[in-house]
Amino acid sequence: MIVHHLGKSQSERIVWLCEELGIPYDLKVYDRDPVTRLAPPNYKALHPIGTAPVITDGDVVLAESGAIIEYIVAKYGKGRLVLAPDHPDFAQFLFWFHFANGTLQPATGRSMILARLKLPDDNPILRAMKGRLDLALGLVEARLAKVDHLAGSEFTTADIMIVFTLTTMRLFLPFDLAPYPAILAYLQRIGRRPAYRRAMQKGDPDMAPLLT
Structure with missing residues (x-):
């Protein structure tokens, strides 16, 4: 299996997943265009x-973070890093796994595009999108004030899905996490994981993870 990693992108999730699972993979790193910053x-x-991440596995060519994570866990993970339907935190696991790219990442992406338009601060669309992002971050903060990981006590693929948006995405849309102490404490816990450190060093050795 080849993980095609675009520097400073959501494909860091897939490198991290492979490191957490300890499965063999080949890593191919691509640099962004120096002018457009695109793939x-x-x-x-x-x-x-045409977006990151992408993996190739034999004849399989697969995109989309969630799909790739589910594919790798199902084929190579032996049930690790996911919760079974009879687990008491199963519903929370599903919610937060899908919340990452269903709610939080789109909120940051829309805000990033609007920021590039240089709209006035009182623009109603800009204010609405900021409100959506604030709401999403507030939900994450409230959850992490109660539990160590998004699904509960266990580290799962829900955590792998969300961390990019809380860290590397801030290179493209700077936002302050100071109002969210539980998120910051969570990122410090993530930063101590050996697999996370290995993944970031392999995929983006020139970038210090934005954990603060």
């Missing part, structure tokens, strides 16, 4: 969607 043509050519 280079050879990365866009990997899959019709």
Whole structure:
């Protein structure tokens, strides 16, 4: 299996997952275009969607973070890092796994695009999108004030899904986490995980993870 990692992108999740599971994989790293900061043509050519992440596994070419994580866990993970339906935290696990790219990442992405338009601070659309992001971050903060990991006491793929948005995404949309002490404490716990440190060093050795 080849993990095609675009520097400073959501594909860091897949490198991290492979390191957590301790499974064999080949890592191919691609640099962003120095002017546009977008993926280079050879990365866009990997899959019709043209975005990161992408893996190739034999004849399989798969995109989308959630799909790739579910594929790898199902095929190679032997049930690790996910919760079974009879687990008391199963519903929480499902919610937070999908919340990462269903709610939080879109909120940051829309805010990033609006920020580039240089709209006035009182623009109603800008204010609405900021409100959505604040609400999403507030939900994460409230959850992490009660539990060590998003699903509960156990580290799962829900954590792998969300950390990019709380860290590396801030290179593209700077936002202050000082009002969210539980999130900051959580990121410190994540930063102590050996697999996370290995993944970030392999995928983006020139970048210090934004854990504060």
